[in-house]
Amino acid sequence: VRVFPESEDDIPKNRKGYVLPKHYCDFERRIREFEVRDDDIVVASYPKTGTTWTQEMVWCIGNNLDFEKAMATVLPVRFPFLELTTLFEFRSAENEAEEDSLKAFLKDSVKFTAEMESPRYIKTHLPWELLPDQMKSKQTKIIYVARNPKDTCVSYYHHSRLIEGYRGNLEDFVELFLQDTVSYSSYWEHLLSYWEHREDPNVLFIKYEDMKKDLPPVVKKVVQFMGKKELNEEELSKLCSHLSFESMKNNLSVNYEYVIDQDKAASLPEESRHFMRKGKVNGWKEEISEGLARRFDEWTESHLSGTDFRFD
Numbered sequence: 001v002r003v004f005p006e007s008e009d010d011i012p013k014n015r016k017g018y019v020l021p022k023h024y025c026d027f028e029r030r031i032r033e034f035e036v037r038d039d040d041i042v043v044a045s046y047p048k049t050g051t052t053w054t055q056e057m058v059w060c061i062g063n064n065l066d067f068e069k070a071m072a073t074v075l076p077v078r079f080p081f082l083e084l085t086t087l088f089e090f091r092s093a094e095n096e097a098e099e100d101s102l103k104a105f106l107k108d109s110v111k112f113t114a115e116m117e118s119p120r121y122i123k124t125h126l127p128w129e130l131l132p133d134q135m136k137s138k139q140t141k142i143i144y145v146a147r148n149p150k151d152t153c154v155s156y157y158h159h160s161r162l163i164e165g166y167r168g169n170l171e172d173f174v175e176l177f178l179q180d181t182v183s184y185s186s187y188w189e190h191l192l193s194y195w196e197h198r199e200d201p202n203v204l205f206i207k208y209e210d211m212k213k214d215l216p217p218v219v220k221k222v223v224q225f226m227g228k229k230e231l232n233e234e235e236l237s238k239l240c241s242h243l244s245f246e247s248m249k250n251n252l253s254v255n256y257e258y259v260i261d262q263d264k265a266a267s268l269p270e271e272s273r274h275f276m277r278k279g280k281v282n283g284w285k286e287e288i289s290e291g292l293a294r295r296f297d298e299w300t301e302s303h304l305s306g307t308d309f310r311f312d
């Protein structure tokens, strides 16, 4: 469904609105009226921009680097996705308690999140305008992570093939992406909706590319933003090693292997069979043709004229 945050009379001509999964309509009111708590921390993003990576960083910082607990409990139970519903089947969890929690989360993610103990860590892919009203009025701490659109799109394509049963080719997917018709699009409206708030005291805007280039300064910024005690060198180094791509790829609590149907995945090329796929900046160059890349650049230019947002 395409959702416009404005009332119909106020929709500007160039406004695309947001494409959301159909089930959002069933949850819309409950999401808008969701009650926040002062110590909630939110990670918001457009899909495939490094959400999981940021979530794990934020959760570990918020939980005094308790890596043992982080590895013992799958991420959606520690850090639920507010507006997810039962899209996924999952393979059995390692223990029954965890399986029950996952089932409760999948059945009704809004209820599951509402009933969590504090402090809560909450993931959302909703754009700024569609966040729960109280997140804005009560100035909940929100960390938004952005990633360049070409890598985001390629990652989204592989994700859609692996998890959502998409069987088209990459060129067709790029078309859908550029036409703002994949879930949570428009990509640029989404990103800019948070960029406009980057200087609000409760908002931290970070980029996947900066995390890849040099993770420690980003971690330090997040620690400060969350109001936590500065990490010493040893803690910082342990956290960065826990957050490395290799480490997360092999970490069952964050790598989503339990939502992947291995039989279906077997029909895909080896490099597309995992949620933790490549974890690279500019990996798109291996997959997107020059012609399509030019279309991306024109599309980007047309959305960014008049704004001061740029990827390096």
Ligand code: A3P
Pocket: 045, 046, 047, 048, 049, 050, 051, 052, 053, 151, 154, 155, 156, 158, 243, 244, 245, 246, 248, 275, 276, 277, 278, 279, 280, 283
């Ligand atoms: P690729 O498909 O390009 O590899 P999200 O969590 O928002 O769905 O984003 C998933 C993307 O982030 C995937 O990108 C995944 O590999 C990448 N990613 C996850 N953890 C990462 C890490 N520790 N380092 C670098 N990239 C990571």
